[in-house]
Amino acid sequence: MLASKRILLGITGGIAAYKTTFLTRLLIKAGAEVRIVMTQSAGQFVSPLTLATLSKNEVLTDFIKEEEGSTNWNNHVELGLWADLMIIAPATANTLSKMASGTCDNLLLAVYLSAKCPVFFAPAMDLDMYRHPSTKSSIEKLQSFGNILIPAESGELASGLEGEGRMAEPETIVARIQEELSSRLPWRGKNVLITAGPTFEPIDPVRFIGNHSSGKMGFALAHEAAQRGAAVTLVTGPTSQETSHPGIQCLRVNTAQQMLDTALEHLEAADIVIGAAAVSDYRPATVADEKIKKSEDHLSLDLVKNPDIIHSLSKRRKPGQFFLGFALETEKEAEHARAKLSRKGLDAIVLNSLRDKGAGFGGDTNKISFIDKNSELTPFALKEKSEVARDILDEIDRRL
Template identity: 40%
Template sequence: MLKGKKIVLGVSGGIAAYKAAALTSKLVQAGAEVKVIMTASALNFVGSTTFQALSRQPVYTDTFKEHDSTQIQHIDVADWADLFLLAPATANTIGKLANGVADDILSTTLLATEAPVYIAPAMNVHMYSHPAVINNLKQLDQWGFRFIEPGDGYLACGYVGKGRLEEPETIVSLLEQQYVQKSLLKGKKVLVTAGPTREKIDLVRYFTNPSSGKMGFALARQAKALGAEVTLIAGPVALPTPQGVHRVDVTTADEMYEQVLTYYKGSDVVIKSAAVADYRPKQVFDKKMKKSPGDYTVEMERTRDILQELGDKKEHQYLIGFAAETNDLEHYGEQKLARKNLDAIVMNNISEQGSGFNYDTNASIYLTKHGKRIQWPLMSKDDLAANILQQTSTELIGEDS
C-alpha cells in the first residue's frame, strides 16, 4: 500500500532517532519514496549521511541551505509529500507544531504541508504525561493530526513506562492500514449533525441541553479520514472545525431541520448525533421578561422530529440515529430503530460514569436493522466514531454487492 507514496520523515532530537534510520529503510523496502528532514538536535544522535544512504535522497537539515536554488526547499518538500511522518516526535517539536512555531527546517515544513501528518511521540514517561504535552497533543488531535502511540517498556533514561517510540515494523504496518482505511468511504457523501439546539424564551433566556458536540465532531473527523466528503451541521458549540470538513452552524431545532433537509437528498450516509430539543416555548418574547413575584409557567410545543422525517423520506441513504438513555437501552433502541426506519442506532448509556454529554468518552450499544448487536465498552469518542464508521462501511459494501 506504500508503493510509490511520497513520504517525508521528520526526525527530531531524541535517542529514538536511531530507530528512524531503521524506519527509513523499512519504508523504502515497502516501496515508498522517502525524504528525511532532521533537526539540529537530531544530528547529535545520528548523522545525515546515514539517512541519505538509506533513502537515496538528499537530507534536509538547514532552512537556509538550499539544495536547488530554483526552489524554496521547505515549500517544495511540503508540496511533494503524500504523507508526513514525524518520528521520533519530541516534546519540543510537538510543542512547536501545536503553537505554530517555525524556527527550523522541520517546523517550517510541517506548517507548510497540506499532507496528512502522523506523529509518533518518543520521550520520558513523565514528560509524556506532563499537562503541557497533553494539551499540545489534544490541540493537534483537534486539528486532525494523527498519532502513532508510543509503547510501554524500558526507556533510555532508565525509567520503565509509556514513551518508547513504536517499532519501525509496526509504524510501517499502521501506515499501510491507514491507506486501506482511507478508501473505506471514498466517494461517499456523509452528513453528520452535532451539538445541542437553543430554543429562546426571550432575548436573554433559552432552553437547551448539555451536549458538547464532541461525538458528532469525532464522527465528522473520522469520516473525513476514511475518504468521505463530509458536511457537519453543528449547533452552538465551542469546537474547532475538523480539517477538510464543510461546517454549517445553526442554533434552533427549526434551523437544523432546514439545513439537514437541504443536504439530505445528496447524502449517502447520514448520522444524526445532535441532541435536538424536543420542545420549544410556544411564545417567544422580543424583550427581556422582567422578574415578578410568584411562579411562572412556560407553555411548550413540539419541535419537528428530524430523525422521523429523514426515515420517512429515506431513499438510498444509510441512516444512523443516536439515543441517550439511562436504562433499558436495547429495548428503547430496538423500538426507535423500527419506528424511525433507521439502518442503525447507537445507544449511549449516560448513567455510566464517563459516558455521555461533555465527556471525551462513551460506552455504547450498536444495533442494526439486520439484527447485528455490538457492545462497545468505555472508549474515546474518536475510537467509537472509528468503530461506527468501519461498521457502516461494511454494511455499505454488503448493500452494494
C-alpha cells in the same frame, strides 16, 4: 491526507538530495512525523544536521551507532514496521538497481526491504542514465512490486544538459502522495450528513431551553468520516467545537427547526445520514420580544413539540441511503433503543446510557452499543470519542 502520518524519507547520493530539505519541511508542515534514513554518499550532498533539525528526529545512516562508549543498533525491521509510508528521493540509478535486485548493502535498502507500507520513489539522474534500458527495467520491476513511481521531470540537469531526469519538485511529490492516499480511502466519493451538538430554543432574547451536549461525538464522527475520504456536511448546534478539516463543511445553527431546514437542503446528496445531535424535544410556543421580567414566584411556559429531525429526514430517504440515529437512555436501554430504531425508520442506532460511568454529555469518552435493523446488538467498552467514532463507522461499513 498527511496529518499524523508516519513517513520514512530515504535519501540517496545525488545532487537532487538538496531538495529533500524542502520536502521534509513540506511534510512536517502537512502534519506528518518524518524520520530520515540516508546513504553514506547522500551526506556529501545534504547535511544530516539540517535534516535532523527540520524533522526533529535523528538522521540514521548506519546499522550501528557508537556514542560515549556504548553501541546501539538501528533496527531496520522496526523502522519498516513503524512507517505508514516510505519515500525514496532522490532514487539514483544505483539505488533503483539495488532495490529491484534485492541487494541489501546499507541501512536504507534494509529498511526498504523491511517496509510493510506503500513505497514511493522519485528517480533523479542524467537524461541518458534515465533513458538507459537497465534503469527502465529497474523502474518497471519496482512498479510490479507495487512501489509507486513519481516520474522524473524535464529541465536543466546538473550536467548542463536539458532533458528528462530531474527529480520531481517537493511540491509535486507531496501532491502525488496525497493523490495516491486519497484514491485508497474507503469512503472516497461518499457524502455524509451529520447533525451534532445541542439545539437552543429561545424563550426571550436572553434565555433559552437547551441541554448539556458538547457536540464532541458528532465532531469526532465528522472527522473520522473525512479521514476516510468522505465529503462531510456537519450541521451543528451551538458548541465550542471547531474543525479545520478540508473535507468537512461545518454549518452552524441554533434551533431544531434551523437544523432540520439546513439538513434537508443537503439530504438528497447524502449517502450516509447520522443524527448525533441532542435536539431539544420542545420549544416555547411563543418567543417574547423583550426580556421577561422577574415578577411572580412562578412562570409558566407553553411548550410545543419540536420536529424529530432524524425521523423527518428518514421519511424522505432515497434508495441506498443509510440512516443512523442515537439513543441516550436511562432505563430499559436496549428495549427503548430498538423501539426508536423501528419507529424512526433507521438502519441502525447507537445506544448509550447515562448510567454508564464516562458516557453521555460533555466528556471525552463514551460507552456505546450498536444496534442494527436486524436487532443485532454489538457492545463496546468505554473509549475515547475518537475511537468510538471509528467503531461506529466500522459498523456502518460492515452493513453497507
